[in-house]
Amino acid sequence: MALVPDTSALVEAEQLVADLRDNGSAPAQHAKILQRLDKLRSLLHTGLDSLLFHARPFQILPALNVLIEHGVFDAVPVHGDASIDDLASKVKLDAAILTRFLRIVLTQGIFKEKAPGVYEHTPASAIFRTDQGASLYRLCTVQFPQWWRVSEYLQTHSAEEAQDATKVPYSWALGKEGMTYYEALEDDSTVADAWHKGMTMIQATQPISGMFPFHTLKAVVEAEPQRAFVVDVGGGRGNALVAIMQECGGNYGAKMVLQDFEQVLEGTDPVRIPGVENMPNDFFDPQPVKDAHIYYLRNVLHNHYDKRSQVILRQIVDAMSPTSRVLIGEMILPSSTTAGTDPFPFFMDINMFMEGGLERSEQQWAELLGEVGLKIDKIWRLPDNPVQSTIEASLR
Template sequence: MNALVEHRVFDHVPLDGTIGLEDLASKIGWEPAVLVRFINAVLVQGIFEEPEPRVYKHSASSTAFRDDAMRAYYQLGYVSLTAINRISPKCVPNTSKVSDYLKIHAPRDVYDPLKSPFSYSRGAEGKTYYQLLEQDPAFSDVWHKGMAQAAPFNPVLGMFPFRDMKEAVEAEPERAFVVDVGGGRGNALVDMMKECDGSFGAPMVLQDLKEVLQGEDPVRIDGVQVMPHDFCNEQPVKNAHVYYMRKVMHNYYDDKCRTILRPIVEAMGPTSRLLFGDMILPETARPGDDALPFYMDLRMLMIGGTERSEAQWKQLLETVGLVIVKIWRLPGAPHQATIETRLRGK
């Protein structure tokens, strides 16, 4: 909201009539693909209306922010928040500086992981979010503990039926059942083995960077082969039944994703599946919709990534030779999903 207020987005939307995304972005000097992410996050709160895709008009709530008094009242509260941040930076997330970032950066800088809003907020441009994470032990500890607490909200099970792989895996047990690429400490594989009561006699492989798997607290899981691996390099496990990536793609924009995906695609066999445990961003944002997907998208913007709609997923995957077989959505939370893909033509 502060970014929209400070960049006078409310003033550029006409009181009577509509304005398209491209025109509005041009008036404030932002990338359209960035602006839409901010607008979606307020549309679900009834701020602005979207009578047709990517076309906006004022609602009763958004009109109020054209008033200088209302705008000043809002910013008074925001100034108090940033004052707290200066006194105790741990109290307020660094999203408070994103408006300043957008004032002084070129529109496309947001796509450069070395110039992310988060890096800017830390005074550390030239380093990625994950480099900063690992060089700050206190921050890293909070992050890893936070991810563990968030796991129940990003479930592995209840979507793709891993247990239904039994017949195929038992017929070819020499092939790895699941290769969890970038799988952290292996929580996803543990969940899968609980559902399947084991691994159907085939290997389960956990891959991540050496410092993640063999650091101060080495990962040890019964029935799981721990394999240090950089997912930008050649995939050493060929023709697995399932390659699995959970909450990886949303950390990066498409160019980097293609770099990560190509080695896996090259390792896949005719019947291999590549599953993505990730979020599906709704195509539209309407008042009363679940705000979480749009807020998560803004969080990913801060650190150099993006959530994707179904159409955006399809477009990305097709560029590396994958087709979507089925999207398995979580009952009650359809934005959480497992995307099942195979090689094109297989």
Template sequence: MPYTAARPDFAAVVKEFNGDPVKQRQLLKEADQLRLMLETPMDVLMKQWEMSQCIAAMNLLVELEVLEAIPKQGSISSKDLAEIVKVDDTSAEACRDQWHLSRTNSQYFCSQCQCLCVPQGSGKRIFQFMIDQTEPFYKLPEHFRTHKQEDLYDLKKSHYAWAVGLEVTPILGMFPWTSMKAKVEADPSRVFAVDIGGGRSQFLKAIQKEAPNGFGAKMILQDRPDVLASLTAEDIPGIKKMSYDFFTPQPVKNAYLYLMRRVFHDFYSPVCKELVKNVTSAMGPSFRFIIADMIMPEKVEIGTEVTPYWMDFNLMMLNGTEKSKKQFEEILDAAGLEIVKIFSFPFGCHANIECPLKTGEA
């Protein structure tokens, strides 16, 4: 197996870690490779079993709002906490111990919850989404036994929708932005960037750090009316909202940049080809289409980044899939585009894919 030997001073390097996220991922990968060298198949199985118990315990703590019931100062007895959340105190203690919540003694929860993971804010919502996926995952064998192969590509027959009883309901620092400055300032009448299906406009707001005020040209966020209604002008300063269905031809013509971030992985290739064709229907000769997504490795190697694989498995539940470079090329080729450059994140599989019209088709 292609394991990379850990450096002799690995422990010292970890102690000197300064918080850099790229360095963190590299060190975690090295630690994983050390574990792989030591683990037996039974060790792996027991670790997975252990984690299943941890997830179940954390779900109980989150859903019963146990963590919120622990006072900010001081401590609370197991009995009093159990009374607040309406569970037997032995159950609360079992969950606490599973997640190593701090305690003053065997009968108390203390105010400082030091555990492996306490989902809060957006992390709590991600954890709840993960739990929502669990039952549909376990129903996959039954879904495959009761559906035709072509149902995999039917947006109304996703694994998830079927598992929760909603089948036939549709579930629809890389690119150098500063390099656009001179061109945009020379003709600011054209729209600088159109973020298609951009949600809360995280993409455009990040771009604004390198392209203040769009270099004097408009920046447009496109999404469903209900998504846009949740955003105020203060949420997206300098960005214009536009209601748009990306399954229809693009209404903004001749923009410098058209952007799609984390959209393609929600669909299989046939749908993605139609999305790209809708973008190219509005393009001018000097436009750029930027796809921000993960690019699946060409082959699987033990001990490498695992995120794209578990993401791909999750997306299968929603009629989506992560894609390789070859798959992106096939999708773009169908709309007369080509990949001219891939701007990869320093670590992992995230990238910005730059796609203009093919030479001779402008």
């Protein structure tokens, strides 16, 4: 490929400048700008620079790991600065060694060296603090060793085995074949804790409001308050119910039910949300709440291939009345990909492969729901990022 940028790269660069001038402060606009930057870079790669770019995580991640595990991000004050000697003594590392691990992350705008040997946070470094996004980073690092072994898994397992919930790559890589992904996860309380906390953060980056308009059910729910308003199936730490109650200004006098494993709801860090009833329930078992207005499943079905997803959905179908709705909050895979397409949905698909599931296209969703007697009434897509969707379905 020529080293001189071709027209498409120039067009992209000009558009990037225009977007930047056009004020990128709204989160969705900001995300678009970063995606454009990514596209521009991929259009500029000539060969070796592509390889080196994609190998860059190997240069940066070990240093980040040292800094996070030694508490360096927490040791630098949010406001103010810290000298290398103070930092080194706080985190119990040799100052010369610590300097070497800091230098490389400085190249990424992570920390700023405001004077020789004096460091302060930037937004790109503060996010790694425990009181900010460290749990999201840890979610990645606890899973990384298993992801790395997937090519070995593919040499020793068939495509059919990959769909067997007790033989998924994650469990296999941990030496826990025979356990499902969630059994393997909950088997180690440290990993489970890192996972659930990180998940709360990652789920928070995926919107709940702004698609299906929950507030439009006000009159219907108030008219029949004996029916639960929302049953959040596999609801984790209850992010969705919190967002829905925020949108609606409460629960319209009806029950909000949070279902998940007992250890998630009532374990070491119990979930307590005012106005929400915790109801431990395995979603493969019969749904105890009948005739709810909404059965909500967010990022649950992507954890399972169709056979298991059908069992989960059938338990809900059996509890539904003709006016109940199922709402499925998930990504819908775009039908095509080119340089610059957001890789996140495809990363999630690989992530789901590790766990024994998949991200689905619109057609795959329609087929799955059709198999259990549901019909799609509407797909509510997030205007700023149409991959993020809420599928509304009811009994056929």
